[in-house]
Amino acid sequence: MTKEKDSNLYTIMNARKSVRVYDPSFKISQQEIEEIIKEATSAPSSSNLQAWRFLVIQDEKTKVELRAIANNQEQIETSSAVIAVLGNAEMYKKVEQIYTQNVEEGHMGEDIKDRTIKNTHQTYPYAPLEARKNIATFDAGLITMQLLLIAKERGFDTVTMGGFDKEKFTERFELPEHIFPIALIAIGKAAAPAFGSSRLPLDEIVQFI
Known part of the structure; x- marks a missing residue:
């Protein structure tokens, strides 16, 4: 039985396009x-460790500098702000804070909290750095998509960008060693319509077995 679609959700999903002007x-x-990002944090994350971090760049002079780091993409400078999505490779260090809050808010009991904290300390710190970065990057993708949809629901336009010099970004914004850049999101108001885009047929991307 096909469930009736939430028209508002599907309208937003279909209306969201990558705007560059x-x-x-x-x-x-x-x-x-701040409200958009807070709403987006309802996204799921690995072990609920919320390895995402954000740097919001609104200063006009700083955006000019960032444009040079980001392959001279015009939207860096003309959008209202650029939200840099960052990953935290030491996400496990927040486990006590997060799970204590879970108990305080009534989401779980002390026994589950203690067991989860113990398991986290026994696994995450010993995982290879690359594995922890992969986890943070995957979780960043989940919250980024929510952020794009929430922004559209509020009447704003966005585009995500992976084409920038991550080493220069890290140096310019003096990121600590465990924090690394993943993507940039330009957010603002479109001055020209975005291009439409096609999608591959379902039978080329899905297999049922």
Whole structure:
């Protein structure tokens, strides 16, 4: 039996496009960006460790610098803000804080909290750095998609960018060793419509066995 679609959700999903031409005079407040990110943090994450971090760049001079780091992409400078999605390779160090809050909010009991904290300390610190970065990158993808949809629901346009010099970004913004850049999100108001895009047929991407 096919469930009736949530028209609002599907409307937003289909309306969201990657916008690269922005109105440079349109500005989004810090408060609204904070609200968007907070709503997006409902995304799932590995062991609920929430390995995502964000750097929001609104300063115009800094955006000019970032444009040079990001292959001269115009939307870096003309969008209202650029949200840098970062990963935390030491996500396990927040496990006590997160699971204590879980208990305080009534999501679980002390026994589950203690067991989860113990298991986390026995596994994550000993996992290879590459594995922990992969976990953080995967989780960053989940929250990024939520952020894009929430922004669209609020009337804003976005585009994600992976084409930037990550080493130069790390140096310019003095990221600590365990924090690494994953993607950039330009957010603002479109000044020109985005291109549509096609999708591969389902039978080329899905196999049932």
